[in-house]
Amino acid sequence: MTTALRPLTGIKVFDFSATVLGPTVTRYLADHGATVVRIESLSHLETTRIATPYGGNQPGINSSGYFATHNAGKLSITVNMKKPKAMQVVERLIRWADVLIESFAPGVMARWGLSYEDVRRIKPEIIMASTSLQGQYGPYASHRGYGQMASAMAGWYEVTGWPDGEPVGPYSAYSDFIDWNFLLVSILTALDYRRRTGEGQYIEQSQLESALQFLAPAILDYEFNGTVAGRMGNRDPYAAPHGAYRCLGEDRWCAIAVNCDEEWWAFCTVLGDLPWSREERFQTLAGRKANEDELDRLVEAWTCERKAEDVTAVMQAAGVPAGVVQNAEDLFGDPQLAHRGHFAVLDHPEIGPYRIATSCFHLSRCPNNPLSPAPLLGEHNELVLEQFLGMTKDEISDLVAEGVLE
Amino acid sequence: MTPKALEGVKVLEYADFVTGPYCTKLLADLGAAVIKIEIPGGGDPSRRRGPFPGDIPDRERSGLFLYLNTNKRSITLDPAVPMGRKIFTALVEWADILVEDHAPGAMEAMGISYDALRGFNPKLVMTSITPFGQTGPCSGDKAYGLNISHGAGSGYLTPVAEAEDDREPIKAGGFFDHCCSGLSAATATLLAFYRRKLSGDGEHIDISEQEASLAYDRVEVGIFANENFIVRRIHSGIGVALAPCRDGHIVFAATGNPLHWESLMAMMDHPVWAKEERFTDQASRFKYAREINDHLSKWTVNHTTEDLYRRLAQAGIPVGIVRSQSDLVEKDAQLKHREFFTGIDHPAAGELTYASAAYRFSETPWRLDRPAPTLGQHNDEVYGGILGYSREQQVKLRQMGIL
Structure with a gap:
């Protein structure tokens, strides 16, 4: 384990996101040096906490291999948002943080009194990022969906598949798998802007709008010729075989x-x-x-x-x-990926040693390996509340007694 | 006018086709000043690739080029010849960031490796993009997007089949692999640039397109890491159905959540088939997903996509319409409300509609300041303004074929 300075050493991230997209963003922030605190709750378990595959085939809230991949290098605290005093912890975390990222359905944060306007009153220079399926406002803002829906709406199903087949689409919750990096780019840019001007800002991501970026050149074909891109299998109009x-x-x-x-x-x-x-x-x-x-x-x-x-x-x-x-087996045996050290092994207290993909790029002066395995649920309650937020033991005992830290 | 987030950041692009130009497009859209170096004569090969209006090739009217190069400036320059190299190094002194995509060793052969360029600009952030990285047993291999998609494992999972299928794996549509790599290159560049301001050091970034494409979350990698099980192109039965409608397809997920299932059944007037015991409980519905989808399809096919989208969404059921590019531009009420598409006039291609950014900033909003440049459009501005060459000197360089 190295202690070399990383690009984001000293940056503090309050991770109020869940499942895949947000946690992938914060995993990259953590890999490159940021301190990331995730809020979770025992009363409403994060989906990937209970998602297969389980490390060592041992189901449990601390042994999802999926969670372990996306949350390496982060700290976990548990806060039950249904308890009134939860806001004491949340407000202190906002004061502590440089970046707040959330992925609740549009409107949820505002109902808690945590809209961007509220948050910037607590911490004017904060960078707050919200990600949702179709954005925070507009006629479809409240519509629910997974990555499959955003991928279909963004045009991926229409262009992926065989010309003689149905629009079956790329695998799984596809838009989640490409959208995270757009959010990461916007957060890094906002950090740089803040460093130069002292100003924070609000970043809003519609997962649909991000997911259609890669296909945007085809929109110009429609503009020019009324041609609508279709499914071509592996083929390319400019090459054969x-x-x-x-x-x-x-x-x-x-x-x-x-x-x-x-x-x-x-x-x-x-x-x-x-x-x-x-x-x-x-x-x-x-x-x-x-x-x-x-x-x-x-x-x-x-x-x-x-x-x-x-x-x-x-x-x-x-x-x-x-x-x-x-x-997947070929990838783990790929000599080029091995040469680049793409996969690392982390040691997790419940799962044991597990393999994980590292950050997909290499900076010449900074290591990019995750510094610790994914946290156990609420593993860092004391560390974060005492050392980061400056709470006294008595204050913490009160919160425990009232069930806030569950 | 509102500021842009990366205003004042200077970027030099010595790359072509999709990956490198996509990386610098992201930086240009965020406000960086990007100078694109194109080879005298033909310029970026993406200029020779469509779509073209009327399908007639024209280097100033390639839709691919126009999209990938908005907000940039173009100069012509051949850095492979000695005088061209001298000009290139002067531009490197001007730049904060250099993005290049030459084969491993090619920059060194031209005398413009990272180590050489550091002599001109010790704070340079240089981002090098290659199919497999700068070193390693496959670093010399050739690869196009097709090879990268399949070499990174996403092809093996595509398309997702309802049943075991003997057809070949395919790549996702568009330039998926190149765009993933360009996006990761932008992330890495921003990280290095952020660090540079703190440490004063430049940085060399080594992007492997294979590795970048692999990083886009791949469930099967995690499954193999934990269970040694190889996921294939077979539907994993998570309950998302593709259903035909009168005018297209929708995808929706109603079998899992019991409330969603009840809403759907009410919408369908409680069909007789659904009363069978195997369809009444959630776990069992997952097991018989294919039969359920067959039943649902017989109902959906009588309705339009917009009608079903509206009704299912109102019931809280996750739903999406399978949209084409034309649907996105013409029909999507949400994108319209959010003014996602924007127009700008191009001297050769005319007024066109472009997708705006993937994110919205409150203080530094995205905007399209300039359309993609014509080949060498900014030679005067860059050679005369930034580098200080006189008109006579520029004419001489042009006669020598350097610009």
């Missing part, structure tokens, strides 16, 4: 992308200059696109007799972009 091809073994595939004539010639050489590859119709991109179904069958006839790893090796040696379609 361009797909995942079946290889030897069960559910093993190699992704090959030939983007220019030089790569096509190299590709043909790797295949041993097979007669079909010399046919006139395959010599131009236009010809390959026009005959792509047959081209894909011919390519697959060659790949399916070989291992995906072997296809990758001979293609790359010839300068043809190719790679194994990796499953």
Whole structure:
């Protein structure tokens, strides 16, 4: 464990978010040096506290592997917001914090007297970030949904899948998995602005608006031509062959992308200059696109007799972009990811040693490994209340007696 | 005019296509001054990739380029030749941040590696983006977006099938992998920039697109880490149904929460099939999700997406419409209310509608100050203004093919 200064060393974060999106943001803030305090409650358990997979297959509020991934390096305190005195703790946390992040349904924070206007009265220079499905205001602000709904609304289902298939969409609660980084960018930017001007601010994220960013270039196609982007499988209008091809073994595939004539010639050489590859119709991109179904069958006839790893090796040696379609086991065995130290092992008091992905980028002067495992529920009540918030033992005893710290 | 959050931050972009330009677009939209270096002649290859109006290629009217380069300035420069390199290093002295995407070793071969550039600007934050990172056994491998998506594991899970399927894994639509990487590059750059102000040190950031794409939460990675189980492209049955409607599809989740289920059944006038015992309890409903979806589909298909969206949302049931790009622009009342789309005029492409930012700041709101630049549009401003070259010198450089 290193004690080198990290970019956010000294930054204090009050994490009032839950599930995946918010906690992923604060996990990155923690990895890069911030002190993150999460508020949870025994009376209303955070969804991922009781989500599979469980570390060591031992179900329990402290052993969700999912929670352990997203909350490494943070501190946990328990506060029951239904108790009137909960606000004493919350107000002190706001005074302590540089950043407050919350993910309640729009309106919940205001009902507690914790709207941005309220919060900035307690701490004028605070940076407060709210994330919700469709934003804090507008006709759909109150609508409920998961990442699947935001992904569908943002257009991902319409463009992901086979041209002849239904709009099945990308896996799981997809928008949650891309949106967190937009919130992170906005918080880092607000921190920098505050450092220069002394001013805090309010950041509002609509998960739908974030989720459609990556697809925004296609909006211009509609603007220009009235064309609506559809599902193309692995294909690309500017390249062929361009797909995942079946290889030897069960559910093993190699992704090959030939983007220019030089790569096509190299590709043909790797295949041993097979007669079909010399046919006139395959010599131009236009010809390959026009005959792509047959081209894909011919390519697959060659790949399916070989291992995906072997296809990758001979293609790359010839300068043809190719790679194994990796499953989770492949990722943990990937020599390049291992070289970069992508996965780390943390030791958790209940789960034991567990594997975790580290921050996805490397700064030359700062380590990026998580400094501690995910916290047990309420593990840091005393530390946070006494040392960070300056409460006396008597004050804390009162809170305990009244059930505030549950 | 309200300030922008990164006003005064100076960024040099020596990158092309999607990843690097997306990173600097985020910084430019936040208020940084971004100078984009394009190769004399053709410029950024994204200029040659559509969509184009009327599908007619035109380097000033590529929708991909126009989207990725709003709020930036463009200059032409070839840093690979000695005079070009000298100009490049002068721009590095001007810049706080350099974003580049050349293959490992390529910057060094041109004499503009991080170590060399530190001599010109010790506080430089340099962000280098490559498919697999600067070092390691695969750092020399070539990869496009397709290879990155599949190499990072998201392809293996896509598309989610209702039943075991023998078709190939696919990538998500659009430039998912490149955008993920550009977004992570922006995060890393902002972290290093924040630290620089405190420590005075510059920083070199090494972005692997594979690693960046992998970081977008992947449930299967956590499952394998804990259970050694390999998740495949099969629906995990979490109760989100895709249902056909008269004019499209919706996704909704009503089988879990008992209140939601009761509301839905009331909406459907309590159909006979739903009275079977296996459909009456929550756990059992998960088990028979496919049969339930078949029943629900026979009902949803008689309604429109907007009608069902409104009724299900009113009942508190999580619901979303499967929208296309045109629906987003034309039909979404929420986006309209929030004035999410905005227009700006471009000298070659005309007035166009763009998506605004992914976040809203109270003090430093997003705005579109300038459309994407034409190729070399800001040569005069940068060569004359920032670098102080006279008109004659600029003409000479142009004749030499350097700009």
